[in-house]
Amino acid sequence: MDINEYISSGILEQYVLGSVSSKEKQEVECMASIYPEIKSELEALQSTLEIFALQSEVSPPPKLKGEVLRAIAEVDQIKDDDISSASKVAKPSSDHAQVIRLSRRWAAVGAVLIVSSLAALMFFNYESQENLIALKDELNQNDQIISEQAQNLEALRQDYGQLASVNSVLTNPNTQRVEMQGTEMFPDGVAQVYWNTEDQQIVMDRGNMPPPPEDQDYQLWAIVDGTPTSLGVYPWSEESSEPAFMSGEIEKASAFAVTIEPKGGSETPTLSKLFVIGEV
Numbered sequence: 001m002d003i004n005e006y007i008s009s010g011i012l013e014q015y016v017l018g019s020v021s022s023k024e025k026q027e028v029e030c031m032a033s034i035y036p037e038i039k040s041e042l043e044a045l046q047s048t049l050e051i052f053a054l055q056s057e058v059s060p061p062p063k064l065k066g067e068v069l070r071a072i073a074e075v076d077q078i079k080d081d082d083i084s085s086a087s088k089v090a091k092p093s094s095d096h097a098q099v100i101r102l103s104r105r106w107a108a109v110g111a112v113l114i115v116s117s118l119a120a121l122m123f124f125n126y127e128s129q130e131n132l133i134a135l136k137d138e139l140n141q142n143d144q145i146i147s148e149q150a151q152n153l154e155a156l157r158q159d160y161g162q163l164a165s166v167n168s169v170l171t172n173p174n175t176q177r178v179e180m181q182g183t184e185m186f187p188d189g190v191a192q193v194y195w196n197t198e199d200q201q202i203v204m205d206r207g208n209m210p211p212p213p214e215d216q217d218y219q220l221w222a223i224v225d226g227t228p229t230s231l232g233v234y235p236w237s238e239e240s241s242e243p244a245f246m247s248g249e250i251e252k253a254s255a256f257a258v259t260i261e262p263k264g265g266s267e268t269p270t271l272s273k274l275f276v277i278g279e280v
Contacts, residue, residue: 003037004150006031006038007038007041008143008146008150010143011027012042012045013045013139016042016045016046017132017135028042045139048138048142165245166203166242166243166245169196169201170203170243172198174196174197174198174199175194175196175197176195176196176197176280177192177193177195178193178194178195178255178256180193180207180256180257180276180277180278181276181277182275182276183275183276183277185272185274185275186209186275186276188208189207189276190207190208190276191205191207191209191258191275192205193205193220193256193278194243195250195256195280200250200251201245201249202220202222202231202248202249202250203243203244203245203246204220204231204234204258205243206218206234206241206243207276209275209276212236212260213260216260216261216262216263217234217236217260217261217262218233218234218261218275219232219233219258219260219261219265219266219269220232220233220246220248220256220258221258221259222248222250222253222255222256223254223255223256224253228268228269229248229253230248230265230266230267231246231247231248231249232246232247232248232265233247233264233265254280255277255278255279256277256280257269257274257275257277258274258275258276258277259274259275260275261273
């Protein structure tokens, strides 16, 4: 099972938000108990949700207070109108009037409570929607961060694999090291070629050669029976100076040399731009 794919599927976010079925809930809890990575991600999401809920507390919208006060005023007006109308119809006894007043007072209180409850419900729904939208945005950002981290991890794995392959050539007993020295163009230049004579692989260490111009490349050549044979363009990188595989393969050579050529390389070497050369 691909754990990273399961984590990035979104099922954990849905579990935290309570939007999964009972079957999916059991599945997530089972997977979390089996795989520590899933459990850790689930706990991180739950922690993020709790922190967000605390940080997202907001005051009720300013207009809500006015709406509640207006509703209470309307209830009081209704109460006063009812009392006025009742007094015009009949004059009840003092005890009976007291009961009526208490009844109406409790009715008014009940109406106020109902209006307040409705207002609180409206505010809760408003706040919940705002929180869910913000939480969704945050989860989307987390997904993007996770995706970027996965891409960086894959790049690191590729770099590690490349370095491991290069190291296997450098440490192979069938690998021959050829040191190339600078020419008049670059007197202090030093670079190396590692040539595995068994599988014909070529690795080049650029040594102290400076970065080539933007429109040019370093190209490695092998001198085979007096004829230059291209071994490809050196993959220059500012981020890494580690030895790198060259694209060409040879069975025999009497010397290796590096020239500077137009971007992408040349079919024949430019001898006037010979940087380093070394005999086998």
